[in-house]
Amino acid sequence: MTEMIIDVENLKAHYGLGQALQNLNFGVGKECVAIMGRNGVGKTTLARALMGLAPPQASGSVKLLGQQVLGLPPHRIAHLGVGYVPQGRRLFPSLSVDEHLQLNARKGPTGQQWSASRVFELFPSLGQRRRAYGDQISGGERSMLAIGRALVTNPGCLILDEPTEGLAPAVVEDVALSLKELSREGVAVLLIEQNVKAAVMAADRAYFMSEGKIVHETVDGESMSDEATLGRYLGVSV
Amino acid sequence: MNTLYFLTLNGLTMAALLFIMASGLTLAFGLMRVVNLAHGAFYLLGGYVGVQVINDTGSLTLGLLAGGCIALVGGLLMERFLLQRVRGLDLSEALMTIAVGLIIADALLVVYGGQPVSLPLSRELRAPVDLGVMMYPYFRVLIMVFALLLGILLWLVMTYTRLGAAIRAGVDDRETAMSQGINVPLLFGGVFAVASFLAGIAGVIGTSYMSLTQGLDVRVLMLSLVVIIIGGMGSLKGAAVGALITGMVSSFATGYLPQFALFFLFLPMTLILVFRPQGLFGRAA
Numbered sequence: 253m254t255e256m257i258i259d260v261e262n263l264k265a266h267y268g269l270g271q272a273l274q275n276l277n278f279g280v281g282k283e284c285v286a287i288m289g290r291n292g293v294g295k296t297t298l299a300r301a302l303m304g305l306a307p308p309q310a311s312g313s314v315k316l317l318g319q320q321v322l323g324l325p326p327h328r329i330a331h332l333g334v335g336y337v338p339q340g341r342r343l344f345p346s347l348s349v350d351e352h353l354q355l356n357a358r359k360g361p362t363g364q365q366w367s368a369s370r371v372f373e374l375f376p377s378l379g380q381r382r383r384a385y386g387d388q389i390s391g392g393e394r395s396m397l398a399i400g401r402a403l404v405t406n407p408g409c410l411i412l413d414e415p416t417e418g419l420a421p422a423v424v425e426d427v428a429l430s431l432k433e434l435s436r437e438g439v440a441v442l443l444i445e446q447n448v449k450a451a452v453m454a455a456d457r458a459y460f461m462s463e464g465k466i467v468h469e470t471v472d473g474e475s476m477s478d479e480a481t482l483g484r485y486l487g488v489s490v
Numbered sequence: 491m492n493t494l495y496f497l498t499l500n501g502l503t504m505a506a507l508l509f510i511m512a513s514g515l516t517l518a519f520g521l522m523r524v525v526n527l528a529h530g531a532f533y534l535l536g537g538y539v540g541v542q543v544i545n546d547t548g549s550l551t552l553g554l555l556a557g558g559c560i561a562l563v564g565g566l567l568m569e570r571f572l573l574q575r576v577r578g579l580d581l582s583e584a585l586m587t588i589a590v591g592l593i594i595a596d597a598l599l600v601v602y603g604g605q606p607v608s609l610p611l612s613r614e615l616r617a618p619v620d621l622g623v624m625m626y627p628y629f630r631v632l633i634m635v636f637a638l639l640l641g642i643l644l645w646l647v648m649t650y651t652r653l654g655a656a657i658r659a660g661v662d663d664r665e666t667a668m669s670q671g672i673n674v675p676l677l678f679g680g681v682f683a684v685a686s687f688l689a690g691i692a693g694v695i696g697t698s699y700m701s702l703t704q705g706l707d708v709r710v711l712m713l714s715l716v717v718i719i720i721g722g723m724g725s726l727k728g729a730a731v732g733a734l735i736t737g738m739v740s741s742f743a744t745g746y747l748p749q750f751a752l753f754f755l756f757l758p759m760t761l762i763l764v765f766r767p768q769g770l771f772g773r774a775a
Contacts, residue, residue: 303669330671332625345773346658355655356670386662401670 518726722772
């Protein structure tokens with residue numbers, strides 16, 4: 253068993269009276285792991301709980317990069333070396349593309365070298381919009397910037413909540429391959445994704461969620477794009 | 491014609507004072523959605539303490555520093571020991587700041603009494619200077635220059651520094667800013683302290699324009715709220731434009747139709763709240 257960078261045990265979370273996450277147990281080492289499931293099964297709640305964002309009544313154990321983070325405020329979790337791409341991008345309308353990257357640029361725990369210029373190499377079209385503000389760029393560029401601002405923190409662990417939503421297929425491929433490469437560099441990548449192709453391309457293995465629980469985990473050699481699995485847990489065929 | 495110039499210059503002086511009051515208040519509100527209703531009391535506190543120091547030492551500079559610092563200490567204590575305990579509870583936060591404001595104002599009544607207090611200025615500072623169109627008190631010109639320089643400084647910080655970018659990010663979306671590693675509560679504490687300091691300074695210099703009396707805290711607070719609601723909460727540009735509008739309306743309404751002064755002041759705020767609740771330069775929540 254390799255060392256776990258994201259280590260979740262018995263994680264439960266509530267929204268008021270409703271239970272959104274039920275006893276989740278999973279781990280991510282230096283690899284890219286996909287969390288898949290239909291809308292509303294608790295994937296975003298899981299990402300938010302890992303980042304300390306919500307819901308307030310989370311219990312269990314969440315260790316990120318060896319530290320217990322449950323109960324820590326989000327900015328402390330981010331500074332442990334956790335990069336986060338929230339669902340819906342959540343860019344800052346008052347900040348330019350450049351400012352988004354400058355504000356987040358820092359040395360991470362793994363000694364990677366993600367800088368603004370490397371982000372612009374990965375996403376050339378973003379490089380042409382450096383002075384544009386967060387609400388002035390296209391949907392695809394917003395996704396690129398949301399990923400870019402997480403990369404320049406040089407994270408030891410990266411949590412992405414549907415990062416490829418709204419991206420053109422060619423760009424989805426670029427993003428998926430960079431995530432795979434990132435995991436090869438020693439970063440734990442947790443990819444919450446509805447885009448099966450992106451998940452298959454980027455991830456080494458996958459967990460499938462349903463109704464706040466992990467209901468299936470791909471075993472060694474099992475294909476994530478296995479039609480029966482996808483049909484059962486996602487209701488899609490590829 | 492002279493009346494027109496005079497009212498315009500008075501309006502600009504009032505706008506300058508209001509901008510000094512509102513600039514910090516609006517940024518603090520933008521960051522944590524806390525309206526500090528004790529802001530007027532910090533104005534009064536800074537004013538009384540500053541004037542006393544000027545009377546005791548004869549130094550305007552020391553008086554300004556003392557007025558600013560006492561309000562800063564008050565703001566820091568309130569933020570650290572009271573507001574942090576009720577964070578996120580909007581009603582409790584608002585009630586807490588009202589309570590602190592009332593306590594400060596009452597304590598000032600006990601210590602300094604109810605007689606109006608004016609600013610002891612040297613003859614040179616009181617003397618009128620020739621502005622080309624008319625003579626106008628030198629000190630009021632200095633207030634306008636100070637507000638202008640403050641505005642430029644704040645704009646430079648907000649536009650060109652990493653600190654300013656972090657504040658803008660926090661005002662845009664506090665939760666996401668925190669998830670990206672920005673310590674928004676700490677930023678808020680800093681902005682709150684600066685805002686309180688500026689309220690204290692405004693209390694000292696504003697005393698040259700309006701005597702310190704009981705009830706002035708509420709009047710100044712109301713005008714500051716009008717400014718930030720018109721301009722848009724969280725927007726520095728909004729505070730500047732809101733202060734200009736409010737200052738001018740206040741001056742001209744008082745000059746020509748004093749019986750309708752409050753009506754003209756609160757009408758634009760009411761219209762903005764109905765038709766553009768985010769203010770002229772604020773962003774919709």
